[in-house]
Amino acid sequence: MFGKNNKTPLPPKKKEDIPYIKEGIKFKDWKAKNGSAHKWRTIRWSVLIGINLLFVLSFMFDLSLLEGSLSGSRLFGFYLMDPFNSLQMLIISAYTGHIKLLTMNFIIGFATIFIFYFLMGGRTFCSWICPYHFLAEWGEKLHNYLVKKKKIKEHTYNIYLRYVFWAGFLILAFVTQQLVFENINPIGILSRSMIYGPGLVLLWILALITFEIVYSKRFWCRYVCPVGATYSMVGKLSPFGVKFELDKCAHCLDCQKVCLVPHELWFVEKGKATSKRHDVGSDCTRCGLCIDACPGNALSYTVKGLDKIL
Amino acid sequence: MDKSDHELNRRQFLKSSAIAVGALAAVGAGVGYLQKVTAENRINQKFLRPPGAIDESTFIYGCIKCGLCVQICPIQAIKLAGIKDGLAYGTPYIDVRNQACDFSCDSMQCVETCPTAVLYFKQFKKEGEKAIEKYGATHERNAEYNPFPVQILAMKSIVKMGVAQVKQDSCLAFQGKGFKGTPRGSDFKGINRSPYTGDAKATPVSEKVYDEKICNICVKECPIGETAIVMADEGNGNLVPEVLSGCTGCGVCVMVCPTEEPSIVVEPIKS
Missing domain, CATH: 1.20.5 (Single alpha-helices involved in coiled-coils or other helix-helix interfaces)
Structure with a gap:
């Protein structure tokens, strides 16, 4: 915690080792040469929209593909459960005794989500499935524009705030014996609004996104969302992630600028890396924006262990 | 650092x-x-929950608001509460005046689909087992005996969503009036399976035409039958609907009631 790092960093790169100087061209030309396409963003948005559309179409045309909503669903008959929602429910029902009645389907759904995101990197859910993430990405663009025009100032908080909220919402749920968080959860609200029709509750989403645009960038995803925090814990030891190769890096920090969780990319700064290769931590949403942004292809998707064999 | x-x-x-x-x-x-x-104004007195709902204080946290029961219901009787309903936001309820639960799915799919068991099946399972026993006895006498109606009836009779109440002030039968035509007009979207037609599926209420000397549509359309509601003698020779202990609170009677304001209402069960 608190960004503590006990390893000593490697000495800064020599000038002749920096990629564009090695190739004998200017930084600008090097950047233009390698160009940054939106490859992963396009794929990711397609998956995100596709999955949410599948929910909507399954209800609209009564198909047994992906029924339910993001709070709990059924994929070809196999149940899937939202982990934070289930966790709140489990804590209350363990106390009241309702836990004895829970169905096998619930256990299967909870376990499936747990195993899947343990393998795929917990917060992969955030950027590849969560509909609020999609909205917030557009909010972020607007926010960045306003900051650039000097209309507003940037406000940042500590990234570990999420865990305070995580514990807080669990305690609140236990004390009130209600799923308090689900009433303000933008994931569930947006998912249900899309599938079962919109309601007044969307005003809350509007308030949230407005706050993110005019005050603090990606406030909900970065500092509050306990669902993201849960996934972050689930994917702590996940093999799937993004790797960093120091040799290809020119320390331009383009990746940090586009990243939702720039603290996970601490090693790209000059003189910070402690080894030739680094893997991002569990706060990373595996969104791939940094991979698209990197002019030197120093960042790429990886499966830990597997890439050494291949 | x-x-x-x-x-x-x-x-x-x-x-x-x-x-x-x-x-x-x-x-x-x-x-x-x-x-x-x-x-x-306890929420459990306000909402009519789907069949098999356990007591409201558990329901309110056990329901994770996924909406699977909404999706599975073939007649779309189940709806999700909006933010106006405060902490009940996202939980399922049945608006019986617009679309009642008529049991035409024959299997309580909403109960089966609920992952967190706030719509709870075990009590139905027990009843189902009893029904199978009964089937065993009946089957020996009549080999062509179909087991399902017994089981379905048993499951239906164990459902207790609420209890219907007849409003004597406005009920046509209490005034000795009959009814001719379609009860809710031709625009009404609700559907139900009439127990007397033998249809396998629910049909629109707007297609049903009645010509009754004394209005008894609620009794005719009741999916439970004579254990739930009957036309009884008021004492002076007038026949009026009377709700009995078998009423499940499914609300079909409310949906088909022809008066402007329904003359029969379902009071959700209080835990």
């Missing part, structure tokens, strides 16, 4: 935490307020 950086980070974290605790306290206070408001 040097020590001062570390210190700074910690101070920032503590400051942010204070904000978080404040925000959570605000949410908590909001929840407390809503609970106080809804305590007077």
Whole structure:
């Protein structure tokens, strides 16, 4: 915690080792040469929209593909459960005794989500499935524009705030014996609004996104969302992630600028890396924006262990 | 990272935490307020929950608001509550005046699909087993005996969503009036399976035409039958609907009642 790092960093790169100087061209030309396409963003948005559309179409045309909503669903008959929602429910029902009645389907759904995101990197859910993430990405663009025009100032908080909220919402749920968080959860609200029709509750989403645009960038995803925090814990030891190769890096920090969780990319700064290769931590949403942004292809998707064999 | 950086980070974290605790306290206070408001008009007296719903105090946290019951219902009787309903937001209910639960799915799919068992099947299972026993006895006498109606009837009779109440002031039968035509007009979208036609599926209420000397549509359309509602002699020779103990609170009678305001209402069961 608190960004503590006990390893000593490697000495800064020599000038002749920096990629564009090695190739004998200017930084600008090097950047233009390698160009940054939106490859992963396009794929990711397609998956995100596709999955949410599948929910909507399954209800609209009564198909047994992906029924339910993001709070709990059924994929070809196999149940899937939202982990934070289930966790709140489990804590209350363990106390009241309702836990004895829970169905096998619930256990299967909870376990499936747990195993899947343990393998795929917990917060992969955030950027590849969560509909609020999609909205917030557009909010972020607007926010960045306003900051650039000097209309507003940037406000940042500590990234570990999420865990305070995580514990807080669990305690609140236990004390009130209600799923308090689900009433303000933008994931569930947006998912249900899309599938079962919109309601007044969307005003809350509007308030949230407005706050993110005019005050603090990606406030909900970065500092509050306990669902993201849960996934972050689930994917702590996940093999799937993004790797960093120091040799290809020119320390331009383009990746940090586009990243939702720039603290996970601490090693790209000059003189910070402690080894030739680094893997991002569990706060990373595996969104791939940094991979698209990197002019030197120093960042790429990886499966830990597997890439050494291949 | 040097020590001062570390210190700074910690101070920032503590400051942010204070904000978080404040925000959570605000949410908590909001929840407390809503609970106080809804305590007077307890939600369990307001909503008619789908079949098999367990007691409201468990239902409110056990329901994870996924909406699978909404999706599985073939006649779309189940709806999700909006934010106007406070803490009940996202939980399922049945608006019987617009679309009642007519049991035409024959299997309580909403109960089967519920992953967190707030729509709970075990009590039905027991009844189903009893029905199979009964089938065994009947089957020996009549080899062509179909087991399912017995089981379905048993499951239906164990459902207790609420109890219907006849409003004597407006009920046509109490005034000795009959009814001719379609009860809810031709635009009405609700559907139900009439127990007397032998249809396998639910058909629109708007297609049904009645010509009754004394209005008895609620009794005719009741999916449970004579254990739930009958036309009984009032004492002076007039036949009027009378709700009996077998009523499940499914609300088909409310849906088909031809008066402007329904003359029969379902009171949700109180836990």
